Amino acid sequence: MKIKMCDHIDISGIRIEASESVFAICTVDTNQFVTYSCKKCFNDIKELEHKIISKEEFEKYLN
Secondary structure, X not given: OEEEEOOOOOOOOOOOOHHHEEEEEEEXXXXXXXXXXXXXXXXXXXXXXXXXXXXXXXXXXXO
16 A cells, blocks of 8 residues: 655654644545645545544554
8 A cells, every 4th residue: 555645744753743644544546545644735635535544553554
């Protein structure tokens, strides 16, 4: 499964408040990808079929 992050998420180690982060599994034309987005970007993609997941679930996909 592909991992996707929005451009506003700093993955260099800076912590982002959980309330500003959205972790989701999105389905587009039967393709699934895991996404880590800020709320602004998530609002742009929320018309896609998606399931919100926890940060812990998201981190499982990174390993």
